Amino acid sequence: MATSAVHWTVNSSDTKRPIFFSPSFRQIAPKKFNISCRSAKSPPKSPPDLAEPAAATTKKTKNKDPSLSLSEQLRPLTTTTLSDPPPPKDQSQLISKPKSIWVNPAKPKRSVLSLQRQKRSLYSYNPQVRDLRGFAHKLNDCDATKVAFLAVLEEIPHPPTRENALLILNSLKPWQKTHMFFNWVKSQNLFPMETIFYNVTMKSLRFGRQFQLIEELAEEMIRDDIELDNITYSTIITCAKRSKLFDKAVEWFERMYKTGLMPDEVTYSAILDVYAKLGKVEEVLSLYERGRASGWKPDPIAFAVLGKMFGEAGDYDGIRYVLQEMAALGVEPNLVVYNTLLEAMGKAGKPGLARSLFEEMVEAGLTPNEKTLTALVKIYGKARWARDALELWERMRSNKWPMDFILYNTLLNMCADLGLEDEAKKLFDDMKQSEHCRPDSWSYTAMLNIYGSGGKVDEAMELFEEMSELGIELNVMGCTCLIQGLGKAKRFGDMVRVFGVAVEKGVKPDDRLCGCLLSVVSLCEETEDEDRVLSCLQQANPKLVTLVKVLQNKNIGFDTIKDEFRDVIGSTAVESRRPFCNCLIDICRNKNNHERAHELLYLGTLYGLYPGLHNKTAREWCLDVRSLSIGAAHTALEEWMGTLYKIVQREEALPEMFSAQTGSGTHKFSQGLSHSFGSHVKKLAAPFRQSEEKAGCFVATREDLVSWAQSQAPSSAITTA
DNA sequence: GTAGGGTTAG
Structure with a gap:
């Protein structure tokens, strides 16, 4: 066994422990990376070798036997990480020596990186x-x-x-x-051309994303025996990374090891970022640890890389791990680290923790920049935290914190999320008067969203005209918002015109836009209007139009409907499938074609578009219609009442409680599903009543339900499937 | 854009 090899495993008999095995790490070890699974019992058969430890006097270190590539070296680690048995239970030593450092003077460990950063030559x-x-x-x-x-x-x-x-x-x-x-x-x-000439040239080429030229220069250096140093390699690797040529980035990192050159911390964190961007969390963490075991004290940039990676994975434990490591090592997070972690908290769905982290940052004396504020505004908007969002905005103004157009647009989107129309209008006007943050296509889209969903059709149309005048591109989302607003206001003529202009200007209708057009179809009362909207839809999605027509033909049987439905839904983006089905049900109900509506609800359920519609516990059965349109919710209620009626008739077991959830519509622009559902309950004389404690919740007891069922005539009007 | 590494938008 090569005892001098880099530590692949943790030997439980070792008295010296790396700091990352401290108890705090164990508590917060990131997901999918259970270090404790590694054991000394089954080390790889031939432990691979990296470079010799760096000699203090030499600038760089050569590897005597650079036979294995990095990925070959990492492979045993990644394959054993998850499969090895857990370590012995005795962890008392870990807990008693949390701060010990992985250095044993009698048995020096191999280094994976040089602790000395490459020195630059001095200019005269x-x-x-x-x-x-x-x-x-x-x-x-x-x-x-x-x-x-x-x-x-x-x-x-x-x-x-x-x-x-x-x-x-x-x-x-x-x-x-x-x-x-x-x-x-x-x-x-x-x-003679020295390394520095190549390095400077490569950096410039990197700005132009000219990876191929950079690679040619590198090969030329090798051919002409010009030394490639850490600056050369990090430039090559980051250029490959920015060009999304990750395999190339890894390839050059491995080539570097093979020549025996040790990466310094700049090159090392560059490659950490490559693996992070590839989503290879385990590789990143094993590289990180091995760097730590080599005595590396990571700097804020390395922690920003880790933080970003965990954010992308939505891994909250990982984010905590980063914070914990920084605290344990005494590394103060800088602004970029805070920004990255804030963003990560948002992606992990932790608005409250993001808020605390932000306050901590301000208390530490750091001034937030545009990116900090953009991250936070986005988080508050998505969380529907209107009060926090508005307070933050107020602080931004009073502290004169920096603004840029991305932040402005994010604020506008936040206003759209929260239905803050007046605030949005004010922001938009601010932008128009500003010098550097003029409204762009994003800003107009956000405003179209606000006006479109808020029923301010005239304002929306005014913006549409303004965009044409100023030459600001209308994108597919702006078009969707506009059409939604015009449809709701039943301004079909304007709607058709806007659609025509948009398509003419190159907007490619997507499934969301088609769903929006379909919802407009459901709002049409006159055949003439319906035909106009359908003619738009025909251009965007002819198969969907065919389905609408087939559904209206009472001579067509269920099997044909099923085939057509499956065909259309199968080629629809997942997030648009349920909206399509909801609209189709609404269209059928508007035409008094209730039987088809029930068939569609059945098909939607069959193809998994309504997961969680029925929830049953021993105590309570619940119908959750929060993601249904009004027509679909009515259909689902009828269906449910029919089923419950039959269950009562058959005297089967029933829970004590029944409830139907419509949601209370916290969004200012929400459609009032709760109200409409309540009316339908009354119309059906169903035994539900609005819960006093919980808005948007209709409840009934078993007794209510049984007496209701018994009072129904056997040939109940309620449609049953 | 100091010969090299990290962060903002449906």
């Missing part, structure tokens, strides 16, 4: 800096053709010595210019 002052900068600007401004560039190069004010060339190279902006200048300097053969 160049007295010609002004001339050279000016010249670089000339090169930046000239035509990007080779001819034009070479013509300007003739005017170089001082000879292109190493220092002069480097200064110019550093001042060039578009990657094409940097690349041309680099090639020119190389062709002059005045001095």
